[in-house]
Amino acid sequence: MQAQNLGLVLPAADVPGAAEFYTAHLGFTAHVVLSWYASLGHPDVPGAFVDLVRTGHPAAGAAQAPAGGARGVMLALLVADVDAEYRRLRAAGLELLTEVTDEPWGQRRFQLQGPDAVVVELVQRTAPDAEWLAANP
Known part of the structure; x- marks a missing residue:
């Protein structure tokens, strides 16, 4: 394909x-x-x-749930400065689901609530923790 x-x-x-x-x-x-x-x-x-x-709507097809939004769907965006985005979106009054966190697999990220139950995650790449990577191949 x-x-x-x-x-x-x-x-x-x-x-x-x-x-x-x-x-x-x-x-x-x-x-x-x-x-x-x-x-x-x-x-x-x-x-x-x-x-x-x-x-x-018929364009959505029969498989799309008629109600309840997009539960379980996450839209992730890779950004250059996750802290600046966090401050900007918090100042805009959006519903933030998590604080900014550093993850051992090499991400600095946070999540906010999007429309229709979509979770939006903003991610900045960071250096992964070598010990964590060794323990989680």
Whole structure:
């Protein structure tokens, strides 16, 4: 298989509202925003996109849960300065799910609540702990 793009499709109860969250707070660009569908790209990640489809719309397909959002879905973004992003998003009044933490596998990260139960994680790469890596091959 030769893929041309990489995308993630998320359910959204309020597609324009969810699109506004991703564009206003996470730097996405809206290519299309309709009442039932939106396509978002990120200027820093060409060829990747996030699409939003209104929950229950036929375009979502029968497998998508009719309610409850996207439980268990995490959208992760690699950033250059996770601390600056944490301060910016906290100042914007968003619901932060975790504090900034340093993980032994080589990440500095935090999570915030996105629309429709999507967890958004912002991650900065760090040097992994050699002892931890040796104990967790």
